[in-house]
Amino acid sequence: xxxxxxxxxxxxxxxxxxxxxxxxxxxxxxxxxxxxxxxxxx
Amino acid sequence: xxxxxxxxxxxxxxxxxxxxxxxxxxxxxxxxxxxxxxxxxxxxxxxxxxxxxxxxxxxxxxxxxxxxxxxxxxxxxxxxxxxxxxxxxxxxxxxxxxxxxxxxxxxxxxxxxxxxxxxxxxxxxxxxxxxxxxxxxx
Numbered sequence: 001x002x003x004x005x006x007x008x009x010x011x012x013x014x015x016x017x018x019x020x021x022x023x024x025x026x027x028x029x030x031x032x033x034x035x036x037x038x039x040x041x042x
Numbered sequence: 043x044x045x046x047x048x049x050x051x052x053x054x055x056x057x058x059x060x061x062x063x064x065x066x067x068x069x070x071x072x073x074x075x076x077x078x079x080x081x082x083x084x085x086x087x088x089x090x091x092x093x094x095x096x097x098x099x100x101x102x103x104x105x106x107x108x109x110x111x112x113x114x115x116x117x118x119x120x121x122x123x124x125x126x127x128x129x130x131x132x133x134x135x136x137x138x139x140x141x142x143x144x145x146x147x148x149x150x151x152x153x154x155x156x157x158x159x160x161x162x163x164x165x166x167x168x169x170x171x172x173x174x175x176x177x178x179x180x
Contacts (some may be wrong), residue, residue, distance in 0.1 A: 003147060003149050003150075003162075003166075003170070004114055004147070004148050004149075005146070005147060006138070006146060006147060006148045007145075008094060008144075008145040009144060009145065010091070010094060010140065010144075010145060011143055013064065013091055013094060014091055015081050015084040015085060015086050015091065016084060016085050016132075017083065017144050018067040018068075018074060018084065019074060019083060021067075021080075024082060024084055026060075026091065026140070026143065027143040030058040030060065030140070030141075030142075031056070031057065031141060031142055032055065032057045032058070032140075032141050032167065032170060032171055032174070033057055033139075033140050034045070034052075034057060034059045034060070034137060034138070034140075034163055034167055034178040035060050035061055035091070035095075035139075035140055036045065036060070036061050036062070036137050036178075037062045037086075037091065037092060037095070037097060037135045037136050037137070038061065038062065038064075038135050039065075039133060039134060039154060039176075040065065040129040040130060040131050040133060
């Protein structure tokens with residue numbers, strides 16, 4: 001596992017919640033969060 | 043997902059866990075239900091977030107390991123016909139600590155079996171919370 005300190009911003013990344021179809025703007029939300037990105041579906 | 047078992051600690055940090063996959067939304071909605079996932083679950087079919095976080099792809103040999111091939115052979119011997127993957131099996135996952143769009147830490151996996159432990163992720167979240175609290179107080 002490679003861990004890196006980042007200065008990245010997520011401006012402009014708006015993804016859809018799979019349950020209710022609402023847009024989530026990751027450039028603004030959440031105030032504090034952990035993104036966990038999956039591999040392909042199993 | 044082990045992180046769900048640490049929901050109390052995450053709540054104490056006022057942190058949210060956001061799952062992201064690149065499968066079609068319908069498939070991910072089923073997965074969210076199967077996992078009884080308590081937080082948002084997002085679809086990124088274009089993999090824009092994966093690219094922004096610079097999550098790498100695995101080599102073919104890392105994905106189709108002897109163990110993986112053995113699983114398929116066993117299934118075939120039992121008369122099961124496994125579904126062909128319809129997505130990029132090489133795309134690796136990862137984790138990132140974020141606060142209002144700022145990415146403070148990225149944990150990039152190096153192989154399909156590589157994943158950061160929940161304790162380390164919680165420590166990174168706690169560090170970010172302490173950092174942002176001191177910034178807002180200053």
